[in-house]
Amino acid sequence: MNAEPKTKRRWMSVVLIVSLALNLLIVGVAVGTVLRVKGSDHAKAPPGFGPALYRALPKEDRKAMRGELSGLHKEGSNARTQGFEAISAALRAVPFDPVAVEGLLQQQAQATADLQSELQAQWMVRVTAMSDEERQTYAERLQEVIQKGPHSRKKKD
Numbered sequence: 479m480n481a482e483p484k485t486k487r488r489w490m491s492v493v494l495i496v497s498l499a500l501n502l503l504i505v506g507v508a509v510g511t512v513l514r515v516k517g518s519d520h521a522k523a524p525p526g527f528g529p530a531l532y533r534a535l536p537k538e539d540r541k542a543m544r545g546e547l548s549g550l551h552k553e554g555s556n557a558r559t560q561g562f563e564a565i566s567a568a569l570r571a572v573p574f575d576p577v578a579v580e581g582l583l584q585q586q587a588q589a590t591a592d593l594q595s596e597l598q599a600q601w602m603v604r605v606t607a608m609s610d611e612e613r614q615t616y617a618e619r620l621q622e623v624i625q626k627g628p629h630s631r632k633k634k635d
Contacts, residue, residue, distance in 0.1 A: 530620060531620065532597075536616075543597075554593055
């Protein structure tokens with residue numbers, strides 16, 4: 479008989495530890511995902527008011543609204559570019575003039591309010607033109623959008 483003790487197989491303990499670590503990692507990811515999706519306040523929060531109203535509209539109406547408002551969007555984009563240039567210059571100015579920066583922020587806020595007013599007017603025209611049945615269907619789609627929660631950015635329509 480051999481009196482020498484068998485050498486330990488170190489690689490077995492390393493494989494066991496790595497396997498345990500991977501299993502814990504997978505369980506952690508799964509539990510974290512479930513908690514994030516099911517239990518978070520973000521998952522329970524409804525989408526923004528305007529985006530929900532828009533997404534519940536029929537596809538044809540959404541497409542028409544985008545077409546009608548594309549000029550306003552392009553105009554707003556140009557104004558934002560100019561606004562950022564003006565804010566950048568105002569922030570670099572010495573001495574700093576907080577009144578000028580406040581004025582630029584007010585201009586941006588007014589431009590945003592004007593765009594929102596135009597969007598609301600376009601939405602109201604469409605909803606007013608709907609029949610009673612179409613409005614009922616729209617209300618049901620709106621409820622579905624609200625229940626789905628915030629919009630995922632996977633698909634753009």
